[in-house]
Every structure is written in structure tokens, then in C-alpha cells.
Amino acid sequence: MIFDVITIFPDFFSGILEQGMLKRARLSGHADIRLHDLRDSTDDRHRTVDDRPFGGGPGMVFKPEPVFRAVESLKAEAAGSDFPVILLSPQGRLLNHSVAQELSQQARLVLICGRYEGVDERVATHLATDEISIGDYVLSGGELAAAVVMEAVTRLLPGALGNEASVDQESFASFDFESGGGRHGLLDFPQYTRPPEFGGLKVPEILLSGNHEEIRLWRHRQALAKTWRRRPDLLAKSRLSREDQVLLEEIQRAEMEPATQKV
Ligand code: 9D3
Numbered sequence: 001m002i003f004d005v006i007t008i009f010p011d012f013f014s015g016i017l018e019q020g021m022l023k024r025a026r027l028s029g030h031a032d033i034r035l036h037d038l039r040d041s042t043d044d045r046h047r048t049v050d051d052r053p054f055g056g057g058p059g060m061v062f063k064p065e066p067v068f069r070a071v072e073s074l075k076a077e078a079a080g081s082d083f084p085v086i087l088l089s090p091q092g093r094l095l096n097h098s099v100a101q102e103l104s105q106q107a108r109l110v111l112i113c114g115r116y117e118g119v120d121e122r123v124a125t126h127l128a129t130d131e132i133s134i135g136d137y138v139l140s141g142g143e144l145a146a147a148v149v150m151e152a153v154t155r156l157l158p159g160a161l162g163n164e165a166s167v168d169q170e171s172f173a174s175f176d177f178e179s180g181g182g183r184h185g186l187l188d189f190p191q192y193t194r195p196p197e198f199g200g201l202k203v204p205e206i207l208l209s210g211n212h213e214e215i216r217l218w219r220h221r222q223a224l225a226k227t228w229r230r231r232p233d234l235l236a237k238s239r240l241s242r243e244d245q246v247l248l249e250e251i252q253r254a255e256m257e258p259a260t261q262k263v
Helices: 010-015 019-028 064-077 097-104 121-125 143-154 164-172 212-230 232-237 240-254
Strands: 003-005 031-039 085-094 108-113 128-134
Touching: 003 010, 003 064, 003 143, 010 143, 019 031, 019 143, 064 108, 064 121, 085 097, 085 121, 085 143, 097 143, 097 232, 121 143, 121 212, 212 232, 212 240, 232 240
Parallel strands: 003 031, 003 108, 085 108, 085 128
Antiparallel strands: none
């Protein structure tokens, strides 16, 4: 998959591209991340990318011409093939697992990173095919958001994670954002590793018992309880199995009692 990132800060991406999953995906050819300095698409001596907002107000806005020119040159080079042009913006639709999945079906994505107070609206209306936000908080620009999109999408490319065993593990997990069957998933159950006691903090006995069915039930209950308390929105969306319903009723009943375990 080709990612064309249009930015005034190409150096911003060096860290994330040179480590971990994105580095491996690039080396193995699963992801080809091409950074384009927006200033290379300007035509004035000062390489101007921004100007004052019409109508007044604070700050500066990206001019349309360099952004259009940058994208048009990518389209010219890819003659014939069509690809989504995504503007990262606080006004975009929210990124989630299903948006990432949808984007992962594409062969190529253009990611436009804005800065300052925003980008001339004509980019959103007449150049971009999609506008994406990564959440309801204020960032200084689209670069971090573009990095998040690339990470989330690249993980979904077949073979990009390399370690097939761990992919399988993940998709076989019964509660997971990536689980099939239309389930929206629950939060993860808690994980522990050695030592079994650390500064007086003990690993739950059941995990050391070797009783796989009991462990499975415990994990399922933990995941449900945490999801119910912290992310009831996820529960509301998910199709509950019979076991989910039984365990959830237990959890809700326990919640009503005076002494309850904290999740
Ligand atoms: C909505 C806030 N705007 C009020 C006047 C100002 C503004 C804040 C931040 C304008 C641009 C930006 C830069 N942010 C992004 O480019 C951005 C972003 C974000 O801030 N939050 C979540 N996702 C994204 S994707 C791109």
C-alpha cells in the first residue's frame, strides 16, 4: 500500500518510520510511505503555504494552490488509477476500527496534513474525497493524525505484522475489536506475567491454576465488567452472546451489593 503524505513537516515522521511495525512493513514492502513537502509545491520565492483568513480572525490558513498542485502531481504520476484523498481535520469523521478496515482495502492513500487554523475549505469540498479526525481533542496539525491512520491501517494489511501466529491469536480472541461475526468487541481482559508476586501485589490465583476453562470464564467476566464500567457505549453496540448475558447479569448483581471488587 502506498501512503502519500503531504506536510510542511516531513521530518516529523522520521521517528515512527524508523522503528517498530511501520519500519518492518516498509522494509517488507507492505507499506510504501512517501513524504511530500508542501513547500515544494509552491511557486513563490518564499515558498508560502499560508495566508490570512478572509472575514478576519486569528491565525493563518493553508492556501489552496500548493495543496491542489501537490495532489494533482500525484494523480498525474499515477495516470488512470484513482485513490482516496484524505484531509486530516478536526471536522472529519472519527477514525475507528471499521474506518481503518475500509481504508486498508485501498492500494494508495493521499493524506493531507493541515497546520495553523486550518486549510482553505475548497480543499475539503473539491479536492479531498474524505475528511478524518482521530478524536475530539485539539492537535497542532494533521501530522500526528496521519501517523495514527498509517499505523492503524498498515496493521490490517495481510502479512504486514509478519508474525502470523500473533495475528491468529488476536483474531481468535473471543473479545477483540478485530473479532469477526459482527461483534464490536470488548475491552481486553487484564494480563499478568512473572513474577507471581511483586512488592506484595499478587497475580490472581486462577491464572496460576492451569484450569483453562475457569481461566477463560474469568477473563471473559473481567473483560465484560471493565467494558460495562468504562465503555458502556461498546457494550450497547455489541451483540451479546448467551454467556455474555449471563456473566453481565452476575456483574450487575454484584455491583448492587455492598462489598464489590474494583475493576
Ligand atoms: C477545532 C479547533 N479549531 C477551532 C478554531 C482550531 C483548530 C485546532 C486544531 C484548527 C486546526 C487544528 C489542527 N488539527 C488538525 O489538523 C487535526 C486534528 C485535531 O486537532 N484533532 C483530532 N484529529 C485531527 S486530524 C487533524
